[in-house]
Amino acid sequence: MKKVLITGASGFIGHHCLSHLARRGYEIHAVSSKGAPFVDANNVTWHRVDLLKREQVFEVVADVQPTHLLHLAWYAVPGKYWTSTENFRWVQASLDLFQAFASVEGKRIVAAGSCAEYEWGSDEPCSETKTPLNPATLYGACKHALRIMLEAYAAQANVSAAWGRIFFLYGPREYESRLVASVIRSLLRGEPARCSHGRQVRDLLYVEDVAGAFVRLLDSDVRGAVNIASGHAVALKDVVGQIGERLNRSDLVKLNAVPAPANEPRYLVADVKRLSEELSWRPEHDLHDGMNKTIVWWQQSGLNGTSEAGDSA
Numbered sequence: 001m002k003k004v005l006i007t008g009a010s011g012f013i014g015h016h017c018l019s020h021l022a023r024r025g026y027e028i029h030a031v032s033s034k035g036a037p038f039v040d041a042n043n044v045t046w047h048r049v050d051l052l053k054r055e056q057v058f059e060v061v062a063d064v065q066p067t068h069l070l071h072l073a074w075y076a077v078p079g080k081y082w083t084s085t086e087n088f089r090w091v092q093a094s095l096d097l098f099q100a101f102a103s104v105e106g107k108r109i110v111a112a113g114s115c116a117e118y119e120w121g122s123d124e125p126c127s128e129t130k131t132p133l134n135p136a137t138l139y140g141a142c143k144h145a146l147r148i149m150l151e152a153y154a155a156q157a158n159v160s161a162a163w164g165r166i167f168f169l170y171g172p173r174e175y176e177s178r179l180v181a182s183v184i185r186s187l188l189r190g191e192p193a194r195c196s197h198g199r200q201v202r203d204l205l206y207v208e209d210v211a212g213a214f215v216r217l218l219d220s221d222v223r224g225a226v227n228i229a230s231g232h233a234v235a236l237k238d239v240v241g242q243i244g245e246r247l248n249r250s251d252l253v254k255l256n257a258v259p260a261p262a263n264e265p266r267y268l269v270a271d272v273k274r275l276s277e278e279l280s281w282r283p284e285h286d287l288h289d290g291m292n293k294t295i296v297w298w299q300q301s302g303l304n305g306t307s308e309a310g311d312s313a
Contacts (some may be wrong), residue, residue, distance in 0.1 A: 001027055001067075002024075002025060002026045002027065002067055002068060003026065003027040003029065003064065003065065003066045003067050003068065004021055004026045004027070004028055004029065004066055004067070004068040004069070004070055004218070005029045005030075005031065005060070005061065005064050005066035005068070005069050005070070005101075006018075006021070006028065006029070006030050006031065006069075006070040006071075006072065007031045007051060007069075007070070007071050007072055007073035007097070008031075008071075008072030008073035008074070008112075009030030009031055009032055009044075009046075009072075010030070010032040010034070010037040011072060011073070011076075012169075012171075012173055012174055012175070012207060013072055013112070013166075013169070013207060013210055013211055013214065014030070014072045014073075014211075015173060016171075016207055016208050016210070016211035017070065017072070017211040017214060017215055018030065018042045018044055019042055020211055020212050020214075020215035021042070021070075021215055021218075022042040022043065022044075024215060024219050026068070027045075028042060028043065028044045028045065029044075029045045029047060029060075029064045029066060030044045030045070030046050030047065031046075031047050031049045031051065031060065031073070032046060032047070032048065032049075033048065033049065033050055033051075034048065035047075035048035047060050047063075047064070051073055051093045051097065052089055052090075052093050054093075054096045057093070057096050057097050057100050058096070058100045058103075061097070061100035061101055061103070061104055061106075062100070062103075062104060065104050066101065066104070066106055067106060067107050067108065068106070068107065068108045068109075068110075068218055069097070069098075069101045069106055069108070069109045069110070069111075070110050070111075070214065070215075070218050071094060071097060071098075071109065071110070071111040071112065072111075072112045072214070073090075074087075074090050074112065075087060075089070075090050078175050078177045078178055079177065081139050082116075082137045082138065082139045083137065083138050083139070084138070084139075085138075087138055087139050087141075087142035088142065090142070091142050091145060091146050091149075094111065094146055094150075095146070095149060095153075098150060098153055098154075098159075099153075101159070102153070102157040102159055106159060107159065107160060108159070108160045108161075108218065109150065109154060109159055109160070109161045109162070110161070110162045110163070110164060110214060110217050110218040111146070111147075111150060111161075111162075111163055111164070112163075112164055112166060112214070113143050113144075113146075113147055113163045113164060113165040113166065113225065114139070114140060114143045114165060114166055115165055115166065115167045115168075115203075115227075115229075115268060115270065116135055116136070116137055116139055116140030116143060117133050117135050117140050117143050117144040117147070117165065118131050118132070118133060118134070118135075118140075118165075118268075119131065119132040119133065119134035119135075119136075120136055120265035120268065121265060122267070123266075123267045125231070125269045125270055125271040126227065126268070126269065126270050126271060127227075127271040127273075128165070128224070128225045128226065128227060128271070128274055130271075131271075136263065147163045147225065150163065151163075151224070160221065160223060161223060162217050162218075162220075162222055162223050162224060162225075162226060163224065163225045163226065164213065164214050164217055164225075164226055164227075164228045165225055165226065165227045165228060165229075165270075166210065166228050166229075167202070167203040167204075167205065167227065167228065167229035167230075167268070167269075167270050168202045168203055168204045168205070168229075168268075169204065169205050169206070169207050169210045170204055170206065170207065170290065170291075170294060171206050171207030171208060171290060171293070171294050171297075172207065172293070172294060172297035172298075172301075173207075173297075174207070174294075179195075179236065179239070179240070180204075180239065180243070180291075180294060181294075181298070183195070183240050183243050183244075183253070184243055184247070184294065184295055184298045185298060186252065187243065187244065187247045187249040187252050187253075188247065188298060188299065190249070190252070191252065192252050192253075192254045192257070193240065193243075193244075193252055193253050193254060194254050194257035194258050195236070195237075195240055195253065195254060195255050195256075195257060195258065196236075196255070196256070196257075196258050196259060196260035197237070197255060197256050197260060198235060198236045198237025198238075198239075198240060198255050199235055199236075199237060199266070200235065200236045200260065200264060200265075200266060200267075200268075201233050201234065201235050201236075201266065201267045201268070201269060202233070202234060202235075202236060202239075202268055202269065203229045203230055203231065203232060203233065203234075203268065203269040203270045204230060204232075204234060204239065204287060204290075205228070205229050205230045205283060205290075206283065206284075206285040206287075206289075206290030206293070206294075208284070208285065208290075209230075209283040209284055209285055209290075210228055212281075212283075212284070213228045213275060213279075213281055213283075214228065216279050216281050217279060220278075220279055222274070222278050222279060226274045226275055226278075226279070227270040227271060227272055227274065227275060228270075228275065229269075229270030229272055229275070230270070230272070230283055230287075231269070231270055231271065231272035231275075231276070232269075232287070233267070233269045234287060237255055239287070239291075240253050240255075241253060242287070242288070242291055243291065243295065246291065246292065246295055247295065
């Protein structure tokens, strides 16, 4: 019996992983700091755990005896996580979790990384094997350091480990202050969506596909870093323009209304060769389909339905 312990299970990505795990036959044990935050149909056993407390981590792992670990939880508050010293606490918490998992002879770990681990500035897609790892932020540095430690520890403890590097995602339950959610919410309220120039080129993937990719990675034997992304480049001005057209409020999309962050990279797109070839995985949603589903969700949620902090982003 495959038994998975998933952290960040009530967060943006984690919430969407539950149905994928259920379809693949896992017995699902989900960790949340608030216990069971919602009702679902996936036969999930919820555990109320503070992952920053070592004794609680070892207790839940000993109780569950998981064969698989999907570690998504991290400090991910928008506008703060890039520079927060909370990142150091989550490195230690993650190491405690990995050690606890190995102590019960768990077999497979997949943890969430970030495109922030890469060196920014190139106009070439970020490759797991070719692009230098030179983080520009504290968040990226902590993720990068944790990956190195995980791979070294996994080799010593005879545990299979992989690392999913997330690029840019969007979809239902996203933090309302992030780009796609904030533009949708502004236009639905009939308010201007104030954006920067929008020439930044990014790689966006619908959150349901992000979750599906992580679960596929968990259920495989692929090891090391794997980019979790679409592999398609899109300018942010085109993303917000699509939202404006879909809601018939292009007049409210205001480019050049706010300055772009000074150190923001112009181009940040993934090479998805490992994802597509070694995992035989393709996204189920293109940008048009994913954006339509996201807009409908915000319309139906009454503009009040974001996830709790808990996923890496």
